[in-house]
Amino acid sequence: MKFKRLVERIALTRPGDFLRRNLGPTVLLIFLLTFPLWEGSVSGPVHIKFLERMRLVGIYTIVAVGLNLLLGYAGQVSLGHGAFMGIGAYASSLLALRAHVPVYLTILMAMLVAVLISLIISPILRLRGHYLAMATLGFAIISFVVLREMTWLTKGNEGLMGIPKLSLPGVEVRTMGGEYYFIWIIAFLILIFSRNLVNSRLGRALKALHHSEVAAETMGINTSWYKIKIFALSAAYAGLAGALFAHIHSFINPGIFQLNLSIILLVMVVLGGMASIWGSIAGATVVVFLPKVLEAIPYWFGNKSLTQWFSNNYSNLEPMIFGIVLILVMIFMPSGLTRGLSDFFRYRRSPFVNPLKRGSGI
Amino acid sequence: MLKVEGLSSFYGHIEALRAVDLRVRAGDITTILGSNGAGKTTLLRTISGLVPARYGRILYFGKDITNLRPERMVKMGISHVPEGRQIFGDMTVRENLELGAYLRYRRDPSSAIKKDMDFVFKLFPILKERESQVAGTLSGGEQQMLAIGRALMSKPRLLLLDEPSNGLAPKVIRDIFACLQQLHQEGITILLVEQDVQIALNIADYGYILRAGKIVLEGTAEELSQNQTIKEIYLGE
Numbered sequence: 001m002k003f004k005r006l007v008e009r010i011a012l013t014r015p016g017d018f019l020r021r022n023l024g025p026t027v028l029l030i031f032l033l034t035f036p037l038w039e040g041s042v043s044g045p046v047h048i049k050f051l052e053r054m055r056l057v058g059i060y061t062i063v064a065v066g067l068n069l070l071l072g073y074a075g076q077v078s079l080g081h082g083a084f085m086g087i088g089a090y091a092s093s094l095l096a097l098r099a100h101v102p103v104y105l106t107i108l109m110a111m112l113v114a115v116l117i118s119l120i121i122s123p124i125l126r127l128r129g130h131y132l133a134m135a136t137l138g139f140a141i142i143s144f145v146v147l148r149e150m151t152w153l154t155k156g157n158e159g160l161m162g163i164p165k166l167s168l169p170g171v172e173v174r175t176m177g178g179e180y181y182f183i184w185i186i187a188f189l190i191l192i193f194s195r196n197l198v199n200s201r202l203g204r205a206l207k208a209l210h211h212s213e214v215a216a217e218t219m220g221i222n223t224s225w226y227k228i229k230i231f232a233l234s235a236a237y238a239g240l241a242g243a244l245f246a247h248i249h250s251f252i253n254p255g256i257f258q259l260n261l262s263i264i265l266l267v268m269v270v271l272g273g274m275a276s277i278w279g280s281i282a283g284a285t286v287v288v289f290l291p292k293v294l295e296a297i298p299y300w301f302g303n304k305s306l307t308q309w310f311s312n313n314y315s316n317l318e319p320m321i322f323g324i325v326l327i328l329v330m331i332f333m334p335s336g337l338t339r340g341l342s343d344f345f346r347y348r349r350s351p352f353v354n355p356l357k358r359g360s361g362i
Numbered sequence: 363m364l365k366v367e368g369l370s371s372f373y374g375h376i377e378a379l380r381a382v383d384l385r386v387r388a389g390d391i392t393t394i395l396g397s398n399g400a401g402k403t404t405l406l407r408t409i410s411g412l413v414p415a416r417y418g419r420i421l422y423f424g425k426d427i428t429n430l431r432p433e434r435m436v437k438m439g440i441s442h443v444p445e446g447r448q449i450f451g452d453m454t455v456r457e458n459l460e461l462g463a464y465l466r467y468r469r470d471p472s473s474a475i476k477k478d479m480d481f482v483f484k485l486f487p488i489l490k491e492r493e494s495q496v497a498g499t500l501s502g503g504e505q506q507m508l509a510i511g512r513a514l515m516s517k518p519r520l521l522l523l524d525e526p527s528n529g530l531a532p533k534v535i536r537d538i539f540a541c542l543q544q545l546h547q548e549g550i551t552i553l554l555v556e557q558d559v560q561i562a563l564n565i566a567d568y569g570y571i572l573r574a575g576k577i578v579l580e581g582t583a584e585e586l587s588q589n590q591t592i593k594e595i596y597l598g599e
Contacts (some may be wrong), residue, residue, distance in 0.1 A: 201467055204460070205464065208453075208461055218412070218444055219462060220435075
């Protein structure tokens with residue numbers, strides 16, 4: 001019955017209407033599909049390796065969307081998503097290295113492991129606001145220590161080397177372009193799925209519990225169950241992204257998945273815009289490309305030594321740069337880049353005010 | 363319809379309700395009166411499952427519903443209009459009402475939900491005008507109407523109302539209470555918590571006076587409005 005209605009709806013939708021309603025995603029899809037064809041002509045002159053970086057943008061987009069569902073829609077803070085990425089990365093790599101499971105399966109298993117662990121720690125979701133942030137922070141620290149100290153399994157600080165490349169049944173994905181498509185097809189599907197999710201009944205329930213848990217409960221929404229569900233979903237996204245990360249870099253160590261990563265993931269969400277699915281791409285793009293652009297600027301003016309200095313000292317500068325960017329965005333564009341700019345164009349509203357502002361924060 | 367026996371609930375070590383006994387007859391408007399901090403809100407929250415009960419039990423049509431999760435209560439037809447309205451300020455009026463029908467999504471056809479929404483719009487025509495307006499921009503009275511309308515969308519048999527007069531102008535209060543009487547005539551049982559004794563006793567059939575977590579007095583609305591103590595303490599005569 002439901003299926004029949006769905007078929008009817010698809011048959012009755014005119015292509016023009018469909019395009020108009022899905023203009024953003026369509027443009028994005030075309031951009032993503034053709035990107036590798038023309039990026040070469042841009043990459044050279046501006047001295048930024050776009051294709052290589054875009055793979056990372058895809059990976060971070062996946063995590064950021066999940067974190068945005070949790071933070072932006074359901075209003076639950078997590079400082080532990082870097083750890084879920086680490087868990088996914090290690091689970092997938094170890095299964096591939098030790099048990100020789102094909103990579104396309106280890107990625108799925110990595111998601112499963114992340115979900116299981118998120119369910120085990122889900123009682124912390126009873127905590128609210130700052131307390132939840134502290135608890136997830138604790139989780140991030142514990143995961144880091146466990147990954148570092150369980151040397152018999154993870155080889156500690158030494159890290160895992162020679163992690164197999166991404167693969168599909170029968171084919172190994174070897175080229176950078178192949179990896180790019182592999183990651184972005186997954187990322188795009190996740191974006192569409194998440195968009196439909198927040199526009200569904202469940203999405204509305206999440207927004208309701210974000211606004212007022214008491215009111216949501218009196219509507220008959222089982223708030224604790226929904227919080228667990230969305231926490232597990234975002235952990236699955238993070239596990240998936242972590243696994244992809246491991247298989248394109250072929251080397252991981254616990255240091256990559258420290259607290260720092262969790263904070264950068266939060267920066268992406270806030271930067272792109274809370275409660276904005278497409279904002280997650282914007283946030284991930286800025287975070288991935290900002291350091292590269294800063295590095296390239298002196299090069300554009302012919303100062304190669306400054307570029308060299310910058311890339312040597314980047315790890316020291318990183319927290320400072322993102323700190324400054326975060327502060328500036330919070331002050332001047334509190335609703336995030338995407339909403340701020342789209343409101344500016346759509347309603348001629350200044351991007352510097354927050355339309356979502358209300359009494360209670362997150 | 364609803365029977366509360368020896369109900370006690372605590373916030374930490376503080377006993378907010380002390381062995382409360384209460385009865386709500388089907389089709390009645392029952393009111394719980396008392397001053398600030400008497401435990402009125404706690405009592406309603408315990409009945410709707412938001413605050414756990416430590417001792418005692420709550421019977422609904424003879425069935426023990428003590429400490430069930432709030433969504434079970436909503437499913438069984440107990441709908442709570444929380445204190446301070448708690449509408450979803452960044453959603454439209456329509457979305458708020460749709461959320462009220464949250465649990466009926468799979469059970470009832472959309473035509474039934476639409477019918478109930480029309481009923482709410484008939485009861486509060488102003489909400490129809492404001493249908494696609496963001497709820498946070500409504501006035502206090504309109505928000506209260508929306509909160510009641512939202513609760514009605516779950517098709518309750520028992521409506522729990524927590525101080526609907528709170529912070530509203532006298533005329534708006536009269537309008538809302540007129541609507542409550544209309545709901546009463548439609549056959550919805552109402553349990554009303556109020557501070558404004560006079561206006562509550564005007565529409566109620568039966569009332570309880572709560573003081574420091576205990577029921578100190580009960581009776582029909584007429585008895586209570588004639589009662590000398592109440593006149594002195596609450597009505598200031």
